[in-house]
Amino acid sequence: MNSIITISRQYGSGGRFIARKLAEKLGIPYYDNEIITMAAKESGYSEAIFEKAEQISTHSFLYSLSMFGSAEGLYGLPLADKVYLAQTEVIKKCANEGPCVIVGRCSDYVLNEYPNVLNFFIYSDEEHKVKRATQYYGLDPKKAAEELRKKDKKRANYYNYYTNQRWGDAENYHLSLNSDAVGIEAAVDIIALFVKSHDELNNK
Template sequence: MNKIITISRQYGSGGREIGEKLAKKLGIPFYDNELITRAAKESGFTESVFERAESKATNSLLYSIAMGMSAYGSQDLGFNNLSLDERIYLAQAEVIRKVATEGSCVIVGRCADYILKENPNVVNVFVWADINSRVERATTMYNMPTKKAEENILKIDKRRANYYNYHANEKWGKAENYHLSIKSDYVGIDNAVEVIKLYVEKGV
């Protein structure tokens, strides 16, 4: 039976590394930026357009307005009436659904947990950590300048939350949206991989 593992994560929590190591240990494909490349190829949009979509979501209200659709819904949902960002999201969602039908895999971010919520073979994981741990990781491993590192990390988290909250109409990081929540600075990266692996293997 195929198992699709989606990983949502706070910035600097090591969620991407956990996902990559998990996929390698399970011997299954890992998708992160690869989704952007594939979606760009299949939709005709450039990769830079996809990369900008999530980074623009700095304010939930302004983002909703910028999307070109009412946050309270629209009666006219024709494709031609969707904003560019909505079309980008739909193109990426289509790719996520496709890779989920191709076999087991690990998918990081991009609302994959919501997009695949009707799939019974999906395990959704949220990875988080204390801010001090995330600052240390961001400055030492991601080369983020130490000055205002915490502020920048929280801004990135806010963008991810607004992007998710808008498209999924759910709250990013809310426990009920995930099967498993892991505090990576408590268990460590490699142990987090083992915890997820065991959870997936012991699941129904």
């Protein structure tokens, strides 16, 4: 198995759990929020700053780069964009070390020039997302649906801002699936079969 696997997922879709199980099944490293921590350590920012930095501007990243990136190197960039750039370096380092599973952080886009990357998108019905978010993340059942929509809206904005692509567009990924239709275990098996088939096709 020679692939770098990226997983994008809706909040409460079980996507992160699927990613971890997939990494176990394939016997390869798994990275999610660890990436943020690693990036924080390497770039010298504190983790608290990284959390705040998720507030992105309303322009696109390219606009931000063109406005602030040229005059003073990258030092004039908004904090969120500096953090993004630090993260991309970490994601590339992970990928350079060999096959692995990376969750979120626009990793599909960050690695789009790597030849051996497979990108997956996991989503789910609202009813099941609410159930998972209530059960595993302790969200208030009454507010869970609204909270979920906000979280996904934030993820979409973050993705669209940095990639100029649309989060959840099937064509951004090699495979997208609704985890509720088959359950977590089967979703892992289906993605693993996809990865295996891809490898066989490319090693013919």
